[in-house]
Amino acid sequence: MIGDSDRLLEVFRLQADLCKSLADAKRLMIIHHLRDGPKSVGELAEAIGSKQSNTSQHLGVLRKAGVVCATRQGNIVRYSLVIPGIAMACDIVREAVGEILQRERSLSDIM
Amino acid sequence: MIGDSDRLLEVFRLQADLCKSLADAKRLMIIHHLRDGPKSVGELAEAIGSKQSNTSQHLGVLRKAGVVCATRQGNIVRYSLVIPGIAMACDIVREAVGEILQRERSLSDIM
DNA sequence: TTACCATATTGGCATATTGTAATATATCAA
DNA sequence: TTGATATATTACAATATGCCAATATGGTAA
Numbered sequence: 617m618i619g620d621s622d623r624l625l626e627v628f629r630l631q632a633d634l635c636k637s638l639a640d641a642k643r644l645m646i647i648h649h650l651r652d653g654p655k656s657v658g659e660l661a662e663a664i665g666s667k668q669s670n671t672s673q674h675l676g677v678l679r680k681a682g683v684v685c686a687t688r689q690g691n692i693v694r695y696s697l698v699i700p701g702i703a704m705a706c707d708i709v710r711e712a713v714g715e716i717l718q719r720e721r722s723l724s725d726i727m
Numbered sequence: 728m729i730g731d732s733d734r735l736l737e738v739f740r741l742q743a744d745l746c747k748s749l750a751d752a753k754r755l756m757i758i759h760h761l762r763d764g765p766k767s768v769g770e771l772a773e774a775i776g777s778k779q780s781n782t783s784q785h786l787g788v789l790r791k792a793g794v795v796c797a798t799r800q801g802n803i804v805r806y807s808l809v810i811p812g813i814a815m816a817c818d819i820v821r822e823a824v825g826e827i828l829q830r831e832r833s834l835s836d837i838m
Numbered sequence: 839t840t841a842c843c844a845t846a847t848t849g850g851c852a853t854a855t856t857g858t859a860a861t862a863t864a865t866c867a868a
Numbered sequence: 869t870t871g872a873t874a875t876a877t878t879a880c881a882a883t884a885t886g887c888c889a890a891t892a893t894g895g896t897a898a
Contacts, residue, residue, distance in 0.1 A: 628752040628759070630824045631817070635750035640856085641739040644746075648739070657875060670857060672876055677855095682827035691865040691874050698830075701823045706742070708816040713741045715810055716793035751886085768845060781887060783846055802844050802895040 634702075637681035642666055643674050644706065646695075650684065651703055654696040748792035753777055754785050755817065757806075761795065762814055765807040 638644060645664045649655055655663070661671035675695055678684040683702050684695045697703060749755060756775040760766055766774070772782035786806055789795045794813050795806045808814060 625752060625756075627821070627824065628755045630828070631755055631821050632750050632752040634820055634824055634827070635746055635755075636855095639743050639746035639750045641736060641743040644739045644742055645736075658873095667858070668875070669859080669877080673856085676876080682830065686875095688865085688875095693875060699823045699826055701819050701826070705816045705819040705823070708812050708819065709745055710738070710742050712810050712812045712816070713738065713745055715812070716745070717741070719793065719809075747885095753886095778888070779845070780847080780889080784886080787846080797845095799845095799895085802842095804845060 634681055634683070637677050637683055638702070638706065640674065640677075642670075643678055646671075646674060646678065647683070647697065647703060647706060650695060650697045654687075654694040656692045656694055658692075660695065745792055745794070748788050748794055749813070749817065751785065751788075753781075754789055757782075757785060757789065758794070758808065758814060758817060761806060761808045765798075765805040767803045767805055769803075771806065 638647070642664050646660055649660060649663045657668065657672055657675060660675070661668050664671065666674070675684065675686070679686060679695075682698060685698050686693050686695050688694075749758070753775050757771055760771060760774045768779065768782055768786060771786070772779050775782065777785070786795065786797070790797060790806075793809060796809050797804050797806050799805075
């Protein structure tokens, strides 16, 4: 039988998988660019300054994680954000980055 | 000279580093347990079901990322959350996990 | 001092991730 | 059909990560 702790661990594992998909600078840039609306792979590749294949791979990671979804229009594939909450969480984390940087800066003032 | 895009990339890199520190089930469990207040390494090790050395390593990751901080009391080290916003971001992500699970479940209903 | 306890660090191994180049697939147009 | 364009996938090397066992460090107490 499956205990509560197993179920809890499973949730944390899923959450970790989602965080992993967000734990890359290029993927964060992709999410950032998708806030303005759907974008094609080529547009995103240029926006983040990566090769086409690499961009497609990163989009695959986000797609598998359920963060973005793809729709074909002719021979162009447009990606868009699935869960608005993710962008919100990214904002909070970005604010935290600012806090940590400030903390480190005031630490270096002391030392 | 350093352009705006370089600065932007740097911010995303820092954000990615922070996300990386959150992208592990055991570290998420640690953060979860620290919401109730500071805890020693031993307490956390038991809570997440890991060896002492492994727990210490994970705490080191969170410490370097600036998510938690440590204070000694005798020969016990207590860890606590530094940035409350992180826990908030984790909550949002956890809700997103729920959304994704629901989406997948309704997909499997169709197929 | 020695013994003990809690925590941190190191070395080794298995696994995962990333970027690039090459190739494969899909769609449209002629 | 062929060719061009857009995207996806694969194979490989380099790097990073997680875990464990063993050891090192910091602190307390006898």
